[in-house]
Amino acid sequence: xxxxxxGKSAIVGTGHAGFGEAHGLTSFDVMAQSALAALGDAGLxxxxxxxxxxxxxxxxxxxxxxxxxxxxQPRFIDGTMSGGSSFVNYLTSATxxxxxxxxxxxxxxxxxxxxxxxxxxxxxxxxxxxxxxYNPRYPISGYAMAAARHMHEYGTTRxxxxxxxxxxxxxxxxxxxxxxxxxxxxxxxxxxxxxxDPLTVRDCCLVTDxxxxxxxxxxxxxxxxxKPPVYVLGSAAQSAHRQxxxxxxxxxxxxxxxxxxxxxAAGVSPGDIQAVELYDAFTINTILFLEDLGFCAKGEGxxxxxxxxxxxxxxxxxxxxxxxLSCVHPGMYGIFTVIxxxxxxxxxxxxxQLNDIDVALAHGNGGVLSSQVTAILGSQATL
Amino acid sequence: xxxxxxxxxxxxxxxxxxxxxLPKCDDCGAFHFFPRVLCPHCHGTAISWQRASGKGxxxxxxxxxxxxxxxGDYNVCMVELEEGVRMMSRVEGIAPxxxxxxMAVTAFVGEAEDAPIVLFRPAKV
Numbered sequence: 001x002x003x004x005x006x007g008k009s010a011i012v013g014t015g016h017a018g019f020g021e022a023h024g025l026t027s028f029d030v031m032a033q034s035a036l037a038a039l040g041d042a043g044l045x046x047x048x049x050x051x052x053x054x055x056x057x058x059x060x061x062x063x064x065x066x067x068x069x070x071x072x073q074p075r076f077i078d079g080t081m082s083g084g085s086s087f088v089n090y091l092t093s094a095t096x097x098x099x100x101x102x103x104x105x106x107x108x109x110x111x112x113x114x115x116x117x118x119x120x121x122x123x124x125x126x127x128x129x130x131x132x133x134y135n136p137r138y139p140i141s142g143y144a145m146a147a148a149r150h151m152h153e154y155g156t157t158r159x160x161x162x163x164x165x166x167x168x169x170x171x172x173x174x175x176x177x178x179x180x181x182x183x184x185x186x187x188x189x190x191x192x193x194x195x196x197d198p199l200t201v202r203d204c205c206l207v208t209d210x211x212x213x214x215x216x217x218x219x220x221x222x223x224x225x226x227k228p229p230v231y232v233l234g235s236a237a238q239s240a241h242r243q244x245x246x247x248x249x250x251x252x253x254x255x256x257x258x259x260x261x262x263x264x265a266a267g268v269s270p271g272d273i274q275a276v277e278l279y280d281a282f283t284i285n286t287i288l289f290l291e292d293l294g295f296c297a298k299g300e301g302x303x304x305x306x307x308x309x310x311x312x313x314x315x316x317x318x319x320x321x322x323x324x325l326s327c328v329h330p331g332m333y334g335i336f337t338v339i340x341x342x343x344x345x346x347x348x349x350x351x352x353q354l355n356d357i358d359v360a361l362a363h364g365n366g367g368v369l370s371s372q373v374t375a376i377l378g379s380q381a382t383l
Numbered sequence: 384x385x386x387x388x389x390x391x392x393x394x395x396x397x398x399x400x401x402x403x404x405l406p407k408c409d410d411c412g413a414f415h416f417f418p419r420v421l422c423p424h425c426h427g428t429a430i431s432w433q434r435a436s437g438k439g440x441x442x443x444x445x446x447x448x449x450x451x452x453x454x455g456d457y458n459v460c461m462v463e464l465e466e467g468v469r470m471m472s473r474v475e476g477i478a479p480x481x482x483x484x485x486m487a488v489t490a491f492v493g494e495a496e497d498a499p500i501v502l503f504r505p506a507k508v
């Protein structure tokens with residue numbers, strides 16, 4: 001997205017459904033309930049939706065399946081599948097489609113029942129041929145190897161990784177929507193079951209059910225809805241690889257490029273961001289993305305997150321809903337980074353509501369650090 | 384074997400004969416992995432094959448924790464070959480947790496589910 005699109009679209013509705021365990025519901029049921037919640041939030045109906053942006057874990061024609069289930073015939077669809085970053089990426093395509101008049105009401109939506117259905121990651125994606133014989137556990141082995149390399153090159157410690165999970169939990173403890181709200185200490189994380197060295201089960205995101213949805217319209221009518229509009233100031237993507245074995249530098253992600261372009265499009269810098277919502281599939285993600293997005297220098301992410309610096313009352317509010325580590329993680333978490341950023345700006349965050357938030361960042365990650373998408377959202381005051 | 388022209392087939396067939404071949408671009412001279420019909424560096428399409436030296440270093444590593452009754456823990460790592468390419472693999476002959484970054488390793492052709500695969504063992508000092 002270039003700065004020509006700055007502020008051209010606005011989020012006027014957000015919704016979610018099926019957080020935690022959605023017993024008896026399919027992924028598409030949860031998707032539809034999320035859509036209804038977001039449309040209700042915007043004061044709109046399903047029949048108003050003429051642009052649909054959706055991907056699902058278990059189907060290769062997800063946007064068509066979703067439209068059919070919802071009983072709509074949208075004139076614009078995007079089902080681009082870049083993993084969990086897809087839903088942040090749709091902010092770009094939805095803004096383009098709205099701006100070009102290809103649709104008037106854009107619905108971004110996702111749902112999953114992976115916790116109650118199987119208890120593990122469900123995916124239609126095939127294991128890559130040159131990795132499969134070694135049985136890496138997807139996706140953790142990839143992230144574990146990125147963490148190991150970061151520790152090797154920069155001296156990042158398991159304690160610092162643990163502090164990411166502890167901070168996420170500290171936010172989640174205030175969020176009634178969060179799945180895990182019990183106390184969590186650094187020692188709890190370090191002493192938890194090792195899953196893929198150096199990551200324990202508490203360094204890993206949750207496996208929950210849940211869905212989310214976002215409604216966007218053109219900026220010129222964004223003030224005609226019940227909730228304060230949240231504008232898309234900039235969004236940008238960078239695709240690096242698909243397989244972890246093709247990652248060029250295990251300590252640097254494509255967030256460096258996506259972030260740079262999103263900041264340029266929005267006309268802001270990291271110092272202007274008041275709330276940071278990152279896709280924290282594993283604790284190493286938060287460290288990598290804080291570095292690559294420019295909140296700290298490469299290699300300093302460990303020190304940056306240490307001892308509650310990204311927890312409530314810390315230096316920088318990061319993952320204020322509790323993130324994928326403690327709030328919700330239904331296979332793909334990306335859409336929830338946007339929802340939490342939008343709610344912080346609107347002033348109706350479910351957990352700790354920060355004061356006077358005008359600019360927030362949502363960052364989606366897809367695959368195994370494969371796709372990075374950064375979006376910067378702003379209030380009416382930022383236009 | 385007829386039609387062994389595709390890059391994947393050439394690699395797999397050599398492996399079946401205990402030989403590790405690496406694709407190398409005639410235009411820019413760089414190796415790449417996995418095998419494909421073009422060079423991912425310069426996008427040239429003239430690809431030759433060279434026998435790998437077998438020398439490499441562990442670039443990064445993890446232990447996949449698995450219950451003992453299901454076979455126990457095992458290593459998954461990325462090895463950087465002397466030729467400049469990296470491949471996912473496993474270091475055998477030592478405990479999975481003893482595989483460390485920068486460790487010198489040597490390739491050999493092993494087996495997984497009746498198919499030949501590239502594996503590594505610690506290099507002899």
